[in-house]
């Protein structure tokens with residue numbers, strides 16, 4: 214049996230980092246996906262291996278299933294219907310399995326992704342031999358939620374082959390999950406994100422699982438219906454960074470300056486609430502599209518200022534801000550910052566050629582995001 218899952222990346226329009234501390238954030242899925250295919254070994258394969266092939270990074274790992282089973286001290290009974298956090302003891306067992314892989318130093322960030330795989334696989338599928346192949350259209354570690362889409366696609370493919378969800382294996386083409394099953398996929402993906410991020414808010418896996426535009430606060434999601442067409446330019450500064458370290462840095466700043474940071478997070482909450490109101494209000498309303506765009510630009514600028522005060526901007530992000538401002542366009546970082554990607558709102562009728570070529574001359578990569586669209590889906594047709 215073979216199943217494939219795909220889960221989208223995301224952009225955070227407002228509220229990153231503050232959302233980890235209880236503020237509202239607004240995010241939307243984008244049309245770039247991570248794909249996971251899962252194939253169980255058949256007796257004719259004569260293999261007793263669990264294989265993970267990370268195609269984009271050209272890395273392939275395998276473990277004898279007996280070694281994986283033996284490594285877990287709290288030998289995981291199959292837990293597929295009960296999303297469970299990885300205990301300290303199990304984390305140590307996983308670390309030992311990952312240490313043996315000799316991941317090249319330049320790609321060591323992948324170790325947390327491999328650890329998340331081992332936890333999700335052993336918890337949901339137990340200790341069966343299989344081959345799992347991962348490919349992604351998202352740049353890794355750039356603020357577009359590659360970690361969440363990886364965890365959501367993994368959880369979806371793994372759960373699709375259990376009795377914990379009800380799926381139609383005879384369906385041709387891409388298939389969405391029912392509401393309860395989607396909730397289960399999302400909860401498991403969150404457990405994977407915890408291994409990669411340390412302290413995720415849950416917004417990234419939630420928007421990847423559900424798709425479209427959402428507002429999110431303290432673990433609760435609100436689906437948003439908006440008739441406004443948002444066009445965003447994404448500029449990848451190509452400066453690598455790690456979400457876990459940036460989130461930890463903001464928490465440390467909060468411990469040093471609790472009163473100030475409480476105001477910063479509260480201001481971000483208000484920004485996200487204003488954005489939500491603008492996006493939800495019907496057009497034509499008392500506000501024209503142009504007025505709405507101007508308000509969104511101002512909210513993005515204010516959010517960027519607050520992200521700077523959290524300490525997560527970067528010289529390259531500032532270069533993008535300065536460059537786009539020359540063309541009277543507003544920008545903000547998206548995701549964890551510290552490099553990664555920057556969003557620029559493209560109001561109706563904006564001509565982007567000049568700003569894009571200036572940004573590209575700085576060595577950045579620009580593209581226009583396809584916003585919204587479906588969340589995670591599965592496909593039982595092997596070749597689709």
Ligand SMILES: Nc1ncnc2c1ncn2[C@@H]1O[C@H](COP(=O)(O)OP(=O)(O)O)[C@@H](O)[C@H]1O
Pocket residue numbers: 247267269322323324325326327347348349352353354355356357358359360361363409410454455456457548549
């Ligand atoms: N396609 C993938 N294959 C393997 N690991 C992945 C993949 N996508 C994401 N990851 C894991 O997620 C990490 C990047 O996550 P993160 O720092 O949160 O950045 P972002 O989520 O913004 O891309 C990678 O270093 C890796 O551990």
Ligand SMILES: C[C@@](O)(CCOP(=O)(O)O)CC(=O)O
Pocket residue numbers: 228229230231232233355356357358359360410412413414415416417456460547548549550
């Ligand atoms: C910084 C944060 O708000 C978003 C991180 O997104 P990304 O991993 O940089 O794509 C963290 C979180 O919400 O878990």
Ligand SMILES: [Mg+2]
Pocket residue numbers: 358359360361410417456
């Ligand atoms: Mg991430």
